[in-house]
Amino acid sequence: MGRNSQSRSWDDILGLLFAGVGLLLLISLWSYHPSDPSLNSFGSDIKPLNLCGYWGAIFSDLLFQGFGGGSWVLVFVLFFQSYIFFTRQNEGLDRQLWLFGALGTLLFSCLFALHLGDKTFHQGHTQAGGFLGNMIVAFLLPVFNRVGLAIVLWLCAVAFLSLFSSHRMIEVLSYAGDWAKYMGAGFKESISKSVSFFRERLPRLPEFATEPKIFRRPKEVKEPGPRFFSLSSSEKEEEDFLEDEEESYDDSYDEDEIEEEDEEPTSKLNLSGYLTKKKKETSRRRLRPQMPRKVENWELPKISLLNDPPQGRTRLDEKELKLKSKLLVEKLAQFSVKGEVTGIKPGPAVTMFEFKPNADVKISKITDLADDLSLALSSESVRIVAPIPGRDVVGIETSNSQRETVFLKSIIQDDYFWDEEVKLPITLGRKADGEPRIVDLRKMPHLMVAGSTGSGKSVFVVSLITGLLLRHSPKTLRLVLVDPKQVDLAAFNDIPHLVMPPIIDSKKAVGALRWGIREMEKRYRSMSKFGARGLEAFNDIVSELSKEQIDEHAAFHTELEGPYHPKSYYYEPLPYIVIVVEEFGDLMAVDKVNVEQAVVRLAQMARACGIHLVLAMQSPRKDVVTGLIKTNIPGRASFKVASKMDSRIILDESGAERLLARGDMLFLAPGVSKPERHHGPYLPEEEIQAVVEKWKEQGEPVYDQAAMKAVEGGGTTAPGEPSFDQDDEIKDDRYDEILEYVATQKEVSASLIQRRFRLGYPRAARMIELFESEGVVGPANGSKPRQVLIRELPR
Structure with a gap:
């Protein structure tokens, strides 16, 4: 028992x-x-x-x-x-x-x-x-x-x-068949109940539920990201405005590009608020989007195109780390800096020792000992973070005897890279403690990168673009590449994401930036028209518009001119636009005034409409990173630079001159006082080609003709685009009135014109630009008003 x-x-x-x-x-x-x-x-x-x-x-x-x-x-x-x-x-x-x-x-x-x-x-x-x-x-x-x-x-x-x-095999098969029949019957019953439920309730919807949404202001909700838009089968049959594959798309309105139809628009869209005279019988015009030819869904490249990183990570000797910790404390004690090491954080390229000094030790005494500590620890470089933000310790970073290569695939495997809330992920690499670091360019909203030859700057820019290509199709992302060296970004030639061919002439780059300004203004006009506060909200609104609503609205506005012409609006979902400039210093050397003005204006205003800048340079000199540019681009990354002065210009503090080469970087996020140290990702050439070839197989680029003409003309307005240049026929109807007022003032600004004449800000800003081109007002001077250069009206 x-x-x-x-x-x-x-x-x-x-x-x-x-x-x-x-x-x-x-x-x-x-x-x-x-x-x-x-x-x-x-x-x-x-x-x-x-x-x-x-x-x-x-x-x-x-x-x-x-x-x-x-x-x-x-x-x-x-x-x-x-x-x-x-x-x-x-x-x-x-x-x-x-x-x-x-x-x-x-x-x-x-x-x-x-x-x-x-x-x-x-x-x-x-x-x-x-x-x-x-x-x-x-x-x-x-x-x-x-x-x-x-x-x-x-x-x-x-x-x-x-x-x-x-059980016998026949019994097992019988059980499986009975289970399948049971599940199928239940599924069929649930579908029929759902159909009956909606059939009973749909006819009883109130009138406001079927009201056109074109003029409805969106709710204040968190803006969703861009979706992959595709045409339904019925919509594809109606897309007869697409030309043969040999033609390229153009926004300009020519007679050959307009389809005439005898019938009048039948949509019940209320457009009375836009009309100033009786409606005329007009032809239905169909806008032609500047998108690559392939209109069905695009297939994103798989992560398997990238090679798996080598198995195993470099293991640092624990005894060696403890020995370095002991030497560190002893060396600091020789300079009357007493304390203890409270933590050791090994990373891919550097190891951070967290040193807690005694209460009577001044921080300034520690920061001056970087070279002495480098000698004592036999380290290639020592950087001191004094103190670590939010901590009572000082970070002393020393280079590892064996460095680990950080591969891009090991970073993008992190869930944050694929998060739907992260629209434009940038893979910075791994932090000093080994954690992956990914930021959203949309929230920054622009990035400035500096680094001398061999520091890893160009590899970082290439990995940045490759990461975006892994997340976005040409429907949701377009790229403008400026590559004066013709080498760094050559791998991305002929991908369908390009707005125009990569620009290799620095003199023409200002045209691309000015095209970006006009694109920004056109997007803001469209967003304002539909009551959208951001690109995501605008895409949600226009994706619900029917083709009849778009055609009728365009027909009602063919008689209007200026910014209210239908060519000045978008009616289709818009992609993000990322403008990547390599060797930004070369652009500033060629045309500093115009490049600075274009960059500052884009940096100030382009965030909400989905246009973002990435500026890369070798030497961040004062004449390259001017005060205005620096103020408007808070997101900055620096690889190893030549001097302390270069580091202070790009990061507002020294330290970048002590970085290691080959990917070692400091990143200063917007709103953060101290830069973080990261080790940038490495991307082999064959992996870049694999991703690029995947996109090239799916379609050829269809370049924006207006953008290409703007580049060839050095930024002048292309035909078919609304213009306010002096020699253009399209003029603002209040030009003379505003000019008379400006001539009576000593200083003037876009905000002043906006308040005085009750205009929208984009329209007032264009008037200021026009006055500057005519010599009426002086150039921009930061946030200060512009000086008026005339005292009487020209005859």
Whole structure:
């Protein structure tokens, strides 16, 4: 009796043990994250995201890497073994159960590998069938081929379930058929109920629910990001305005580009607020979007195009780190700086020692000892962060004896890169503690990058563009590339995202910037017309417009001129535009005044309409990074520069001159007082070509003819675009009135004209630009009003 009671107690304990292990394994697999530390990757001081901690991260990584989706069979086996102990159906471990479990794990790994072999999970980190499943399938495929191997594996699966459940095979198939019929009937019933529900309620919708949304102001909600827009089949049939493939698109209105139709618009759109005279019978005009020819959905490049980074990370010797820590404290003590090292954070290229000085030590004494510490620690470079923001310690960064290369794929596998809220992700690399660092260009909203030759600046710019190409199609992102050296950005020639061919002549680059200003103004006119406060809200509104609404609105405004002409509005969803300028210093040397004015205006106003700047330069001199440019571009990154002065110009403090080469960088985020240290990602040439070729296979670029004419003309307005130049026929109807007023003033600004004549700001700003080109007012002087240069009206 005593033995039986003791045996039952042990069965209960073992049942609880296996249930607990099964639960831990279930949670570990469910909360698996590819950035967690594992046996084949080392993360120094990285807190695992796995809910079961470090060991959960290791075991889940081993199972997913080895068996893929078949790993979940082991969870079932553990719970079933626990059930056997609780019900006392067997004494000890059920060997047959564990044999079936091992075979089932391999079997389902092979099934996953066969049917989902090209699929990856966890941001491309794990394969569907794991290493063993893929290896077995690769061995058997030449023997059975895909169809034969599928039949063999599924027969084995049915046999496995039959043996495991102690039922005949015909019973297993019968159960499966009954389950499928039950699920199908339930699905059909739920669909029919949903259809009946909406049929009963749709006719009873109130009138305001069907009111046209063109003039409705959007609700104050968080703006969603751009979507991948595609045409439905009915809409595709109506897109007869597309020309042959040999023609390129143009925004200009010629007679050949207008379709005449006898019928009048039938939409009930209320346009009375825009009309000043009786409606005339007009032809229906269809606007032609400046988009690449391919109008269906684009396929984004897969992350598998990038090579997997080498397995394992460089492990730093713990004894070496402790020795450096001891030498650091001793060397500081020699200069009467006493304290202790409270933390060590190894990173890819540098290690940060957190030093807590005594209360009587001045911070300035520590910052002057960088060169002495570099000598004592035999370090290539030492940088001191005094103090670390929000901490009571000083950060002393020393270079590692063995540097780790940070590959782009290891950064974009982070979930934040694929977050829907992050519209334009920029991969900065890894922080000093090894954590990946990704920022959203849309929120910055512009970036300035500096770095001398060999510092890694050009590699960073290329990886930035490649990361955007992995996230966006030409429907949601367009690029303008300025590359005077004709080398750094040459890999991106002829991709369908380009607005115009890459600009290699610095003299023509100002034309691209001025085109960006006109594009910005046109977008703001369109957003204001539809009551949208941002690009995302505008895209949501216009995506709901019907073709009849667009045609009718255009027909009503063909008689109007100036900024109210229909050519001055957009009626289709707009993509983000990123203007990337390499060798910005060369542009400033060629035409400093015009380049600075264009950059400042874009930096000040272009954020809300989805236009962003990335300016890269070798030497951030004062005549390149002027005060106005620096003020309006708060996001700055610096690789190794030549001097302290260059570092202070780009980052407002020294330190960039002490950086290591090949990707070591400091990043100053908007609103942050101290720059952060990162190690930028490396992207091999073959990976760039793989991503670029994927896009080239899907379509050719269709360049914006107006933009190309603007570049060729050095920024003058292209035909077909609204213009306010002196020799253009289109003039503002209040030009003379405003000119008379300006002649009576000593100083004038766009805001003054806006208030005085009750105009919109874009219109007032254009008048100021026109007056400057005519010599009426002087050039811009920061935020101060412009000086009026005339005292009487010209005759």
